[in-house]
Amino acid sequence: MRALGAEVRVCAPPDFAELLDGVGVPLVPIGRPVRPMVKGAVTGTAPLPAAGLPQRAAALVATTYDAVAAVAEGCDAVVATGLMPAGAAARAVAEKLGIRYVCVAYFPSYLPSPHHPPHAWPGRPLPPEVTDNQELWDLNTENMNVLFGEAINTHRASIGLPPVDNVRDYVFTDQPWLAADPTLGPWLEPADLDVVQTGAWIRPDERPLPADVEAFLDAGAPPVYVGFGSMPMRDSEDVAQAAIEAVRAHGRRALVSRGWADLALIDDQDDCFAVGEVNQQALFRRVAAVVHHGGAGTTTTAALAGAPQVVVPQIVDQPYWAGRVAELGIGAAHDGPTPTFESLSAALTTALAPETRTRARAVAGTIRTDGTTVAAKLLLDAVSRERPPVSA
Template identity: 60%
Template structure:
């Protein structure tokens, strides 16, 4: 009997592309692998290029972001009321459950597996679908700060801010356990009862499991050896780090981009990926273009979900859409980006110095870039032309470029092979 693996997420491209990478590896080894993900057009095209079937789950993420932004304004994560969050969680739990169950054909063989990640409600729905048919469940995260550890704080949720003044991460992660119960526990149990499953006392532990996978490079995003327990406190996890799941991109760069790259010195890349808070990002995007020009550098601007564009019609800037970042970053003098796990890994592998303005997404990876000496974590939450110019200047220094090239050869590329072996495929 052929082993089937259903890879489930609801999130941005940073969640979908790694699952596509693992699916390719599994299919090459003879397993059946499909991805359950939001039906955004760019996700569909990505999976089609990879030769991986897509089972659409719920509402397209870009549509959801636009809908919530119209109601709540651009700072969605800070303003969404708890009641609205739970309402949307109910929908995501139900649609992800149905998508995963459909991908499994309503039943599972003895070797079938569901691998789940993405937003917590999506992981809840996928876990319930696995339980419903008796499939094995594997929880995966793409960066370490979402997993309980004495070395970092949990993220706050709307309506449940972290206790003011509390600095003990042991206390904060216990608070996070209760937060998960308050925010998602009732929603999860309500759905499970509706589909004939037992309720769960600890939703975080049940969904993440006590042995979650960390699909991140061990140099860029290490999991500390002592992160499972500290001073006798059980953090509830024994993390398995596989390495990053990287999807090789063999697409040729467009003719106009290749001509632009060939016409002068390596440019600076500016792009914020799937981050969709348009007004919050367009300002830093324009400032990054100004900063690059101050250093005499040309610029490649990636529109992304934030809709970044050129500030004028100067011939020193080129706007691009969906592109082979693996090929492009290797020809860039520096990469200014949002700090997502995938973009950080791609830029590091390419040997490109990085600047990560900490207005969005991942201050964790910004800090790691700085600690490794391969770029700069922009200092302060509100960038200016001067502050970005200073950060970019540091990234463009010869020593930073040398260090970036050195570290590029240390990034592992066997993450999907490790994960496939752990799943027992091939």
């Protein structure tokens, strides 16, 4: 956006301040840090009770609206992603200001489609007897209204906007954007939504690898990377033990990323090395395989690097990405969120097979890298068409 001459303001949780500082974009923080909430939900130390969702939704709507409204004056568009209440608040700001609103999804299964079911919400599991996707999405509409409708409409009334009767469709609009690679995460037709698939939004990373990481990579054969990004893990010590032993059982070295799971080495042998935040785009080109949680970004980065993958999905979209990795033949989908020595050993057998490496390299050549440019041009073109003509 900035390269095309636009000014950009970003509203996000305070966790992302360091990331945005690194690219010189000012952050307007929304609410509290996400990391403690995610850790509690994933590890079970502070699960999110379904009964509290409407109250949390009300708080998220209010804090998001206030943050976005404070900086959106004078802007031409609001681009939003994230949780449903936050998207509703962002659209309400655009509605009040009379400017364009765009909803962005990072994975196809977030959007209503006859080709996949919706994700379940806490306290509202998908009924096992219902197998028709359209029926499940109709139920999803009801669930969104029950969980978030009152909070969203109460806030809308407070700012002079009329109520909405379909929260989900209001947030998504009839033309959402899909920031996923067409090979890795294709949008399937026919579907009711007019989805604009821009390609994945990949942030170019030119950082060199740290000297100690380079030294470890140069000291032997390509290692297996193990890391779960922003996912805390139950029993992280057991996970690290299982992962390192499984990698060693295949005669490989291990590169362990600490991440939000706080993974650590299990001994002081020189065939394992622990890393913090590094340039994954550079690193994944030099590893034998990537064992990860299946986030959209990590999956795309590994696919672009041509690295075979083992996806150990934890929540939301991650089972989708695990399935796509397996379907494409570029790695293995781990069965469930809890890895063991046996399960990881089996998955690595698939990922480290020569034919998987060959297939991963072939698919890497199909992954597009222009998604951000496509999206920026689409948005600026749309905004320019909507601006009133300037009088002489």
